[in-house]
Amino acid sequence: MAYRPTEKTEARKKAQHKLLSDTAxxxxxxxxxxxxxIASLAQEAGVAIGTIYKYFEDKAALCTHVFKIASGKExxxxxxxxxxxxxxxxxxxxxxxxxxxxxxxxxxRAIAGHKLAYALIAEPVSPDIEAERLIYRKAYADxxxxxxxxxxxxxxxxxxxxxxxxxxxxxxxxxxLVSPLAHIVEQNINAPDEELFSSIKKFCLxxxxxxx
Amino acid sequence: MAYRPTEKTEARKKAQHKLLSDTAxxxxxxxxxxxxxIASLAQEAGVAIGTIYKYFEDKAALCTHVFKIASGKExxxxxxxxxxxxxxxxxxxxxxxxxxxxxxxxxxRAIAGHKLAYALIAEPVSPDIEAERLIYRKAYADxxxxxxxxxxxxxxxxxxxxxxxxxxxxxxxxxxLVSPLAHIVEQNINAPDEELFSSIKKFCLxxxxxxx
DNA sequence: CAATAAAGTGAACCATGATTCACGACTTTG
DNA sequence: CAAAGTCGTGAATCATGGTTCACTTTATTG
Numbered sequence: 001m002a003y004r005p006t007e008k009t010e011a012r013k014k015a016q017h018k019l020l021s022d023t024a025x026x027x028x029x030x031x032x033x034x035x036x037x038i039a040s041l042a043q044e045a046g047v048a049i050g051t052i053y054k055y056f057e058d059k060a061a062l063c064t065h066v067f068k069i070a071s072g073k074e075x076x077x078x079x080x081x082x083x084x085x086x087x088x089x090x091x092x093x094x095x096x097x098x099x100x101x102x103x104x105x106x107x108x109r110a111i112a113g114h115k116l117a118y119a120l121i122a123e124p125v126s127p128d129i130e131a132e133r134l135i136y137r138k139a140y141a142d143x144x145x146x147x148x149x150x151x152x153x154x155x156x157x158x159x160x161x162x163x164x165x166x167x168x169x170x171x172x173x174x175x176x177l178v179s180p181l182a183h184i185v186e187q188n189i190n191a192p193d194e195e196l197f198s199s200i201k202k203f204c205l206x207x208x209x210x211x212x
Numbered sequence: 213m214a215y216r217p218t219e220k221t222e223a224r225k226k227a228q229h230k231l232l233s234d235t236a237x238x239x240x241x242x243x244x245x246x247x248x249x250i251a252s253l254a255q256e257a258g259v260a261i262g263t264i265y266k267y268f269e270d271k272a273a274l275c276t277h278v279f280k281i282a283s284g285k286e287x288x289x290x291x292x293x294x295x296x297x298x299x300x301x302x303x304x305x306x307x308x309x310x311x312x313x314x315x316x317x318x319x320x321r322a323i324a325g326h327k328l329a330y331a332l333i334a335e336p337v338s339p340d341i342e343a344e345r346l347i348y349r350k351a352y353a354d355x356x357x358x359x360x361x362x363x364x365x366x367x368x369x370x371x372x373x374x375x376x377x378x379x380x381x382x383x384x385x386x387x388x389l390v391s392p393l394a395h396i397v398e399q400n401i402n403a404p405d406e407e408l409f410s411s412i413k414k415f416c417l418x419x420x421x422x423x424x
Numbered sequence: 425c426a427a428t429a430a431a432g433t434g435a436a437c438c439a440t441g442a443t444t445c446a447c448g449a450c451t452t453t454g
Numbered sequence: 455c456a457a458a459g460t461c462g463t464g465a466a467t468c469a470t471g472g473t474t475c476a477c478t479t480t481a482t483t484g
Contacts, residue, residue, distance in 0.1 A: 003429035003482045012481095013431085034339075038472060048433040050474085059472060124336040127246075134391070158418070161411035168384035168415050171391075175383025176376055179346070199373035203380050206370070207419035215452045215459035225461090250442060260463040262444080271442060 081105035095151030293317035307363030
């Protein structure tokens with residue numbers, strides 16, 4: 001008698017949502033949030049403008065969705081460096097080594113995906129997205145905070161305000177790695193700057209450690 | 213036979229420019245760059261919209277002018293902490309003490325003028341202003357870099373990449389002091405958070421110093 | 425197929441805010 | 455005062471980009 005959503009249509013719906021989501025992420029990864037317009041997304045995804053609104057409430061919902069997807073992945077990668085799976089090789093690293101590894105991981109990902117990193121961390125965005133960004137930066141800080149707490153317990157790190165230290169590390173990483181990427185035309189992605197990474201690691205370790 | 217600009221008219225012109233400039237700065241200091249529109253400035257200054265364009269090429273020129281004025285003052289204040297006048301009390305402080313004092317100065321000004329600090333350092337802005345911001349942050353970093361270099365020479369600080377360290381300090385300060393102000397409704401300005409300042413100073417000093 | 429519901433469409437519309445410009449007011453010089 | 459240049463005005467215009475919605479197409483069921 002009437003129409004009913006079925007498995008097939010639901011699958012298509014999900015696929016369309018993913019198409020739009022993926023396309024939007026690609027746009028942001030290449031050209032930042034400023035390039036993510038309803039029209040450009042419709043164009044890239046090969047759908048009409050109105051279709052976007054069948055899948056996202058409005059522009060803000062689209063942007064925050066993309067931001068969450070992208071930043072969620074990034075945070076997860078960094079979290080794995082800080083707290084490796086019990087089964088992994090890195091399992092037995094001490095906190096100092098894991099902090100180094102975590103910074104290295106953040107740095108490598110920031111340089112390799114510098115356009116996305118810039119979009120997520122430093123690109124001027126609307127207040128809606130800025131709110132998401134604070135959550136995201138907090139997620140990073142929480143990882144560092146937890147790691148620093150562990151290091152204090154093991155006696156590797158000095159007693160300190162772990163929230164401040166963790167926040168400061170996030171700021172130091174953002175400033176040294178991401179902000180300068182604001183207008184780099186083409187990065188020499190082939191030669192990751194190990195020298196730079198090393199300096200940053202030394203700075204941060206020195207800041208939290210008992211001794212050099 | 214004809215009109216010629218004279219001292220009196222030039223003075224008025226300069227006064228009008230200053231009125232607009234000051235009013236614009238007040239708007240930004242209270243409500244950020246997002247609140248600085250041509251219409252709002254005209255309103256506040258008590259002039260017509262068209263008048264703004266007699267004094268500023270366009271919106272971008274207005275914004276960058278305001279940004280330069282404001283950030284120039286801030287940088288100058290911080291520079292004085294880092295490199296006191298030879299005649300001043302602080303003249304004979306060592307680099308460690310001056311670094312502490314500089315961070316303290318930055319922190320106090322950021323908290324006291326948190327809305328302006330947020331606008332200058334963290335508020336989402338158009339790319340034009342973002343470009344100015346990079347110059348401004350670099351100016352801060354240059355101050356810290358110079359101070360760190362001095363400290364290395366005096367043996368107070370360890371040998372290190374001074375550019376990275378200086379940039380990291382700027383990032384750490386911005387993240388710990390300014391970014392959280394994003395959505396603070398009303399700060400308890402009366403009770404500057406000496407605890408927080410102390411933690412930040414310890415973090416930064418530890419990062420650059422030879423020993424704790 | 426008929427009925428129903430959801431997906432897809434895109435030109436029209438709307439909101440925001442910068443920019444223009446024709447005109448009158450003001451200032452200076454001879 | 456006449457001539458001429460500059461200032462001040464603000465409604466009209468433009469630019470950008472999000473949002474709507476009447477309509478068409480597609481899918482499902484009996």
